[in-house]
Amino acid sequence: MTAAPLPAPDVADRSFWASDRVVQALAPTTATADAERGTPWPQTLASQYARFFRDGDRTVYEANVAARHARLTRATLAALLDPRTDRVDEVVDGVLLLCEQSAWCWAAHDDTNTRFGRVTPTVTEPHLDLGAGEVAAQLAWIDHLLGPVLDERAPGVRWRIRQETQARVLRPFTERRDWWWLGVDHPIMNWSPWIQGNVLAANLALEEDPDRRRAVTALVAKGIAAYWASLPDDGGVDEGYSYWWQGAARALEAQDLLQFAGIEQDPAALDRIHATIAFPHSMHLGGDWYVNVADSVARPLATWPWNVVHAWALRVGDDDAARHAAGRRGLPGGLFDERASLPRAVRMLSDAAWAEAPTTAPPLVGRVHFPSTGVAVARSAPGSARGLAVSVKGGHNDENHNHVDVGSVIVALDGVPVVVDAGKPTYRAGTFGPDRYDLWMVRGDWHNVPRIRGVEQAPGEQFAARDFEVSDDGADSRLWRARLDLGGAYPVDGLEHWWRETTLDPDAESVTVEDSWAFSDPHTPAPATGSTAWHWLLAGDVTLTPGRAQVRFTPDGGPATARVLSLTWDPDAVDAELDVRELDDPELSAVWGEHLTRLRLTARTEAPSGTFRVNMRPTGSVPQEVA
Structure with missing residues (x-):
């Protein structure tokens, strides 16, 4: 494995984080982070969690989870630009809030009610779902990006990150291999690469035992290969355009992490990767409108990480996909959108080819x-x-x-x-x-x-x-x-x-x-x-x-x-x-x-x-x- 656990410059790389390009790109984010610092953090309450089991509502709880993640992402990026104590303290507060949150999974996925008849999380039986993976990945990237300043300002925080991630994500991933999203009695779908890519990030950054780190990496490599094998040869996605970003794109990001960790690309996956790269621009109608089927939306409500498509399109030689992705850079929020999560935001910012890509007209295939x-x-x-x-x-x-x-x-x-x-x-x-x-x-x-x-x-x-x-x-x-x-x-x-x-x-x-x-x-x-x-x-x-x-x-x-x-x-x-x-x-x-x-x-x-x-x-x- 390479010296750095994750593929992005950390806070010590001042030539990157203090560069005019990055400072300008993050100016709105920094302003928001500075304005909200000192105000109450979004609260994830037991009554909100229980609502899913009581009246079916999952929106209030998940909205507060998302707001907490977004604020921590903004705080982290502001601290990377200038790691002064008040900004680092804001990150520490957000990290500890996540570590003290009773559940990392979302109530809608938790089996606490069906197994135990409870409407609150069963903390001794952590459930590994999309939400838990997202928390683990965010903490892993924060640990990588701000590790030295966290050690200096708040010794013990990084230890707490490792303890919670081991208990809630890494051990459940290895000790339970019957998760349905692994393809156990269920077709493999977008949950598989989404969760496993986040597990991989947590494993690379936070697992200190080299044998366990290699073992988890090998399990994820096998899981991502199984996802590619499950895709059709023509690259189609039955869940539609929106879920391409939470399935195939997540697998591409996981593939990048595997390569960074020294795991060679599975040759059998290349044809399917090449085919699925064409899916987003094939669904394009014009402007920000796309063909939507199933639970896809016709007009995306957030900016997607088009740099992922751009990088892979260049790698596999798909000029139309690269053109379409580069054309998305010109849209408002196209360079950066913190709603895309901290890992996606940092990787977008640190992608030199994306930063230099000229805005191009989309292909609008016939x-x-x-x-x-x-x-x-x-x-x-x-x-x-x-x-x-x-x-x-x-x-x-x-x-x-x-x-x-x-x-x-x-x-x-x-x-x-x-x-x-x-x-x-x-x-x-x-x-x-x-x-x-x-x-x-x-x-x-x-x-x-x-x-x-x-x-x-x-x-x-x-x-x-x-x-x-x-x-x-x-x-x-x-x-x-x-x-x-x-x-x-x-x-x-x-x-x-x-x-x-x-x-x-x-x-x-x-x-x-x-x-x-x-x-x-x-x-x-x-x-x-x-x-x-x-x-x-x-x-x-x-x-x-x-x-x-x-x-x-x-x-x-x-x-x-x-x-x-x-x-x-x-x-x-x-x-x-x-x-x-x-x-x-x-x-x-x-x-x-x-x-x-x-x-x-x-x-x-x-x-x-x-x-x-x-x-x-x-x-x-x-x-x-x-x-």
Whole structure:
């Protein structure tokens, strides 16, 4: 192992921490840290912890945990710039608060209630989850970055860090190997690299026994290799864009730490790493908008560590991924955002190639298809946010962070989604329990799919798309089509097929979604379960007239010339109504504003076979910034 436990300059490197670039980058953070020093720290109370088991609320407790982490991150960075006593004391206060916190895990993950019937942490049985890993990693990086000044100002603090991290994270990681997130009776998903990468940081910085340090490092190397092996060859992520950052990106960061610790790269992982590096920019619609499926959000609420993508894109030779990542540097908060955690903030600041990378235009790729997850995306003007972009979702209805959304379509106009997927709600107890599919934003009725003869799509892996195909017409690949059979996603007797074909015509600047269906017995009357209805979830203001809905969505004020998307259909075939959904969930309203509107097109007759189509095209002038 190298002399330094972690790959970043510590407080003794004054040429780095006192450099003009770093001082300027951290000026807002330092100002905030100095202003809040001396004020009460965010408190994590037993009553807040217990709320998850009492009424399902996890937000209050986790918000205070996050606020405590953020303040400690700011205090640490301020002390690195100038390790004077008042700034170091602030770090010590924050460190001891974490060490004295009864639980590092989040209440939503703790098994204290199921095992012991308790609503407070069982301190003798620490639970190793995402929250515990985050605390251990933050303390490990603080120990590495500020070790000498902590020893000078507060002898004993570093000993306490080691004692708590051993008891709460390192020993549970080695002594219990039945954690479900290791892939024990459960598919490997984003928790695995997220937790193991943080365990690795704690191990490298805080484990003093060289034999144990090597053993834990080897376990993490095996775990990260298993995560890479679990990813599909095409790099797709069924949890969507947001969770790429908490899965694949976490694995990339762990891979960097393994390399720093002298563990050679697993050659078998390189192809999957190369493939998954392309995922973020493949989901890009324009500006800060992305295709979202499952519990992803369409508009990120925090700045992600794009330096990780940039570094790996350069390493594997993906110019588009590197361009896209570098383009994120120009966004507000793109250089640094303390919400990204102390390890991510420090590694971003100390990445010389990232600091010198010129801001570039994003590639805005024209066509992409991930067969593994059944997600396809196309845009009418490759290389530009101007015009239409469309995505189609296949897959099945038991994916990670699943929504009932087989066949759902998203349409963006000039880089902004207008026909949308609501995305991630604020998590509560019922979000991942037996009542998950009662949540409106998870149900099929609030995705852009039909209700067939009164029956919604059903959750479960067996309810899946069939025969998903993506094709281009002509040598110049102008016309784009995605076609799949939705019939398998519905528990409807006698339904032979329900083909959905989505066509993007760049020349006509239009998207057409055509459904064609057939039942096995054309003479069997429609059941009394209800009528067939097509649902379209729309963002912004919607105006409904016979055979037409016009949608204008101008988030954050938007450009004065923002265009309108018109949806048209045969008015004789269906009855049209609008269902306005007021958004009282803060995470949803932060993305979409005060409301979303569902356009509901209900069939007037129930034919045993037939075709119905909706056409979408913009009207108005092209906004200047996307022309």
